Amino acid sequence: MKLLVVSDNHGWDSILTDLKRRYEHKVDAMIHCGDSELKADNPAVEGYTIVRGNCDMEDQFPNDVLESVEDCRVFVTHGHRYDVKMTLLNLSYKAKEHSADFVFFGHSHTAGVEQQDGVIYLNPGSISLPRGRREKTYAIVEVDKHQTAVRFFDEKHHEVENMRTTFSR
DSSP, X not given: OEEEEEOOXXXXXXXXXXXXXXXXXXXXXXXXXXXXXXXXXXXXGTTEEEOOOTTOXXXXXXXXXXXXXXXXXXXXXXXXXXXXXXXXXXXXXXXXXXXXXXXXXXXXXXXXXXXXXXXXXXXXXXXXXXXXXXXXXXEEEEEOSSEEEEEEEETTSOBOGGGOEEEEO
């Protein structure tokens, strides 16, 4: 399984179009963790599983999505409703409630990934306004029967190599 995860483009629709053109037929799902600031009928968001962020006015985007991709359960949210800038505890309760293998979220604009109790928590960072690093980032998650690999890329699609992380399954 291979997933594209992006968040917090804040109106920059051409980057979503570029990501779609690059990955649409190479990944099993394209996931957007909110704050697109785009309308649901904008062609740039077509094909993405997308949630509503605190800066999104589009009420057609759901607050949370539980997606099954191959044999994995993926919980997607923006994160502002779960206090992700303070703790992952609230998200961990949702992960347990939904038996999620992955939790993807944005909001803080800070890229990072960690595993707790077998669940992988991923914030792809912001593709437009990063915090904590200079790179504008998105993530590619690749899962096979032995491991999960998470790689971060900048807006020019260069890997941010010191952020590569692998988890055993």
